[in-house]
């Protein structure tokens with residue numbers, strides 16, 4: 001169904017600069033005459049945006065880890081059905097801010113990793129074609145992370161040590177899937193980071 005499009009996800013710890021970099025990458029690819037859609041998780045379709053509100057608002061203890069995994073997967077299924085798959089079927093490039101690797105890193109601790117992977121296989125059944133991992137020192141990221149949109153602070157309680165663990169987990173995922181996940185140095189000048197991303201994508205596009 002999605003033979004022609006290219007499904008790219010962007011991952012990284014909080015404050016790694018994903019939003020800025022996705023916008024720049026989309027702009028650069030559009031300038032090459034390509035059709036690009038940008039989307040995000042949790043969210044990216046009307047139904048998944050409703051589930052997003054359940055996930056990002058309220059106190060941290062609102063959901064158990066298992067329920068959280070089910071909600072992220074439900075949101076992802078709707079996002080895949082309504083937004084990602086149709087765009088890929090049209091031959092578009094899909095740039096998605098976070099996807100399954102975020103669930104693996106944020107929710108897939110210890111034995112829960114099996115639940116994350118099994119549900120993904122059953123309900124989604126697709127990995128991205130390319131994943132750009134924006135890698136940055138959490139202290140550096142913390143400094144530049146701005147204030148969050150009103151009320152979306154359920155995950156903001158994550159401390160520095162959690163961000164360090166996340167960074168290590170993302171890097172382990174990249175080591176396990178070197179063909180799919182490319183580590184991008186996200187420190188320094190945003191224009192230089194943007195150029196690094198565009199290089200990797202251009203190589204993948206084979207141009």
Ligand code: TYD
Nearest residue numbers: 013014015041042072098099102103106155
């Ligand atoms: P998002 O709004 O994308 O925040 P950020 O700008 O930091 O990327 O995502 C909200 C939070 O949801 C973020 O802290 C990461 C978390 N999250 C998970 O815990 N698991 C997931 O599967 C996804 C997609 C996001």
